Amino acid sequence: MKPYIILNTAMSLDGRIARKGERVVFSNELDKARRDDIRKSVDGVMVGINTVLIDNPKLTISEKREENPARIIIDGHGKVPDDANVLNDKAKNIVVVSIDAEPYRIEELSRKASVIVCGDDEVDVVKLMDELYKRGIKRVLLEGGGHLNKSMLEANLIDEIYVSVAPVVIGDGVNLVEGVMDERKLTLAGIRQIGDMVVLKYFPKK
Ligand SMILES: NC(=O)c1ccc[n+]([C@@H]2O[C@H](COP(=O)([O-])OP(=O)(O)OC[C@H]3O[C@@H](n4cnc5c(N)ncnc54)[C@H](OP(=O)(O)O)[C@@H]3O)[C@@H](O)[C@H]2O)c1
Secondary structure, eight states: OOEEEEEEEEETSSEEETTTTOOOOOOHHHHHHHHHHHHHOEEEEEHHHHHHHHHOOOOOOOOOGGOEEEEEETTOOOOOOTTTTGEEEEEEEEEEETTTTTTHHHHTTTTSSEEEEEEEESHHHHHHHHHHHHOOEEEEEEOOHHHHHHHHHHOOOOEEEEEEEEEEOOOOSSSSSSOOOOOOOOOEEEEEEEEEEEEEEEEEEE
């Protein structure tokens, strides 16, 4: 069994979700509210470790721990800093490492999060699905970045996609999907204008 996975991302008109090594905010307030509505509907919000290291996101919707979805950090080598916002006590935290992570690091992280060891040099996202489902995480919001988006799309794990396009062009940067992959066809399921942004909804063809 696997959780239902929703990919949500904001990007520039030229398909970048950030400048390399930087956080860029593309969403307007309406788009942030739309994203928070999705966060309210899921059991977990998943991000890759580079997103944590660069953006230090909170991934919460409330100050009350019980109202926030679990934070799921895909972190092959256990690099998430102990003082990262995603490890604070405002939500249930899950750090997913590979067997490459040092045992002492797993021990340290276990004080602030549930640690799942899954995969050899990188996190095996396919195996992880079953593990999350068993833990009651049946609906997940995937919030990037580009490398994690690619792994999840490539493994056919994504069920629904929202892309908010901002009225800006930035040139080089982090792509919505980073790296080479086989083509995945999508079905357009909706177009909505919110303020100066356009939100596109797609279903991947299985
Ligand atoms: N605009 C938006 O909506 C939005 C949303 C999120 C992020 N971002 C931006 O995206 C950028 C970061 O994206 P990114 O592509 O560099 O990194 P990322 O996807 O956040 O993290 C990728 C890292 O996760 C680890 N990982 C472990 N197992 C993996 C697997 N199976 N598949 C993929 N990654 C795995 C790897 O690091 P290890 O080898 O160290 O484990 C990998 O380098 C930031 O600049 C951030 O601002 C933008």
